[in-house]
Amino acid sequence: MIPLLLPSPFRRPFSWAGLFVLMAAPLHAQTMPKPPAKPKAAPPPIVFAETDYELEDVFPDFKFDQPLGIVTAPGDKKRLFILEKTGRIHVITGQDCETPEKKLFLDLTKLEKGTFVTESECGVLGLAFPPDHEKTHRCFVYYSLNIEGKLHQRLSRFETMASDTDRADNATERPLFTQLDPAPNHNGGDLQFGPDGYLYISLGDGGAADDKFGNARFIDKGFHAAILRIDVDKRPGSLPPNPHPGISQAENGAAFYAVPADNPFVGATSHHGLKVDDKKVRTEIWATGLRNPWRISFDSATGRLFAGDVGQNLYEEVDIITKGGDYGWSHREATHPFINGPGKDKEPAEFNPLEPIFEYPRTVGLSITGGVVYHGSRHPHLQGTYIFADYVTGRVIALTDEGRPVWADKTLAQEPGIAGIGIDPRDGEVLFANLANGKIKRLKLKAAKS
Ligand SMILES: [Ca+2]
Numbered sequence: 017m018i019p020l021l022l023p024s025p026f027r028r029p030f031s032w033a034g035l036f037v038l039m040a041a042p043l044h045a046q047t048m049p050k051p052p053a054k055p056k057a058a059p060p061p062i063v064f065a066e067t068d069y070e071l072e073d074v075f076p077d078f079k080f081d082q083p084l085g086i087v088t089a090p091g092d093k094k095r096l097f098i099l100e101k102t103g104r105i106h107v108i109t110g111q112d113c114e115t116p117e118k119k120l121f122l123d124l125t126k127l128e129k130g131t132f133v134t135e136s137e138c139g140v141l142g143l144a145f146p147p148d149h150e151k152t153h154r155c156f157v158y159y160s161l162n163i164e165g166k167l168h169q170r171l172s173r174f175e176t177m178a179s180d181t182d183r184a185d186n187a188t189e190r191p192l193f194t195q196l197d198p199a200p201n202h203n204g205g206d207l208q209f210g211p212d213g214y215l216y217i218s219l220g221d222g223g224a225a226d227d228k229f230g231n232a233r234f235i236d237k238g239f240h241a242a243i244l245r246i247d248v249d250k251r252p253g254s255l256p257p258n259p260h261p262g263i264s265q266a267e268n269g270a271a272f273y274a275v276p277a278d279n280p281f282v283g284a285t286s287h288h289g290l291k292v293d294d295k296k297v298r299t300e301i302w303a304t305g306l307r308n309p310w311r312i313s314f315d316s317a318t319g320r321l322f323a324g325d326v327g328q329n330l331y332e333e334v335d336i337i338t339k340g341g342d343y344g345w346s347h348r349e350a351t352h353p354f355i356n357g358p359g360k361d362k363e364p365a366e367f368n369p370l371e372p373i374f375e376y377p378r379t380v381g382l383s384i385t386g387g388v389v390y391h392g393s394r395h396p397h398l399q400g401t402y403i404f405a406d407y408v409t410g411r412v413i414a415l416t417d418e419g420r421p422v423w424a425d426k427t428l429a430q431e432p433g434i435a436g437i438g439i440d441p442r443d444g445e446v447l448f449a450n451l452a453n454g455k456i457k458r459l460k461l462k463a464a465k466s
Pocket residue numbers: 197198199200201202203220221222223
């Protein structure tokens with residue numbers, strides 16, 4: 017039985033019609049010569065699995081406008097931030113009270129310069145607080161905007177109001193970089209501070225389909241198809257980034273961030289066996305070859321960085337991101353050769369992609385929402401598992417590291433529409449943002465059948 021409000025290829029009840037993989041088809045059709053007509057392969061029907069869990073509403077009194085992100089601030093157990101795709105970030109306080117409060121933290125719908133964009137996969141995409149946020153009152157936001165008729169994706173720093181730390185001050189915005197974007201899909205946009213205090217940023221390949229803009233196989237073509245690692249504090253020893261027209265500069269020409277000196281592509285002279293100009297390399301890159309790493313997270317116990325990378329035609333994947341790692345796109349889709357990339361060429365000789373810890377085909381799901389490692393207490397046997405979801409089919413899956421290259425999977429629950437996954441700062445429980453119905457959910461064990 018398919019619920020009436022299913023956000024799926026079958027029904028699209030909300031405006032975000034251009035949805036990850038589903039988005040690729042119409043864009044592709046607009047921009048490429050039309051191939052001979054052939055019958056379209058229908059997506060597999062959603063089969064609801066027998067599961068042990070269901071998702072329960074955490075805030076029955078609150079509904080959000082297309083929520084896609086759940087963020088906490090380091091050391092702060094009292095506030096939960098919810099990102100709305102449509103341009104606002106809310107903060108929830110007093111969760112333990114009978115009536116928790118929801119307040120507006122930041123509103124990006126009216127920008128001083130440029131126009132906020134929420135079409136397709138654009139919107140408010142990421143928020144992160146640095147470890148010293150209580151002292152600096154800073155946060156970082158990734159969002160989409162239109163400047164002089166052209167789409168861009170931007171990383172900005174904001175400060176909270178001096179009089180109210182539950183409210184960010186638009187007037188304090190300081191853009192760090194603003195990347196011209198060739199298409200409204202595949203924007204990544206998740207932000208996470210690592211255990212090293214550096215800011216990690218997930219970026220998609222620009223968009224359309226088949227890596228049409230040829231961004232994924234390069235380390236010298238802009239802010240695309242990668243996980244970045246940058247130093248927002250400009251610590252001693254960090255390096256200035258290489259020039260790029262999208263990097264904001266102070267009056268003295270300096271960028272508002274730096275590159276850690278041990279980033280893997282600092283000084284790189286080749287990639288995939290091809291020569292690159294070391295003065296054009298995006299030394300911000302920590303890992304490369306990603307298609308649309310929509311959501312990333314650090315495991316608080318091990319420091320491992322996980323990414324859910326949205327697939328093209330056949331496979332979704334979960335990766336553990338390592339320094340300098342190449343995740344294969346657009347020569348590979350998960351572990352499989354991908355032959356429709358730019359030039360439809362073969363894999364280069366010097367190409368050593370890392371394989372995902374888990375991949376799944378279209379019979380399981382169509383668009384991965386990367387999750388988090390569970391360290392809550394309500395469900396002890398989920399301890400240490402990586403919990404993620406598929407946006408379209410709604411499967412919530414736990415992966416267990418059993419010491420093999422591919423982790424063991426178990427479907428826990430099923431609820432379509434999950435676009436963001438975070439952690440409850442009070443108790444470590446995993447929270448799910450359902451973009452389709454506007455609710456924040458958590459796992460609940462189903463009552464045993466009598
Ligand atoms: Ca894009």
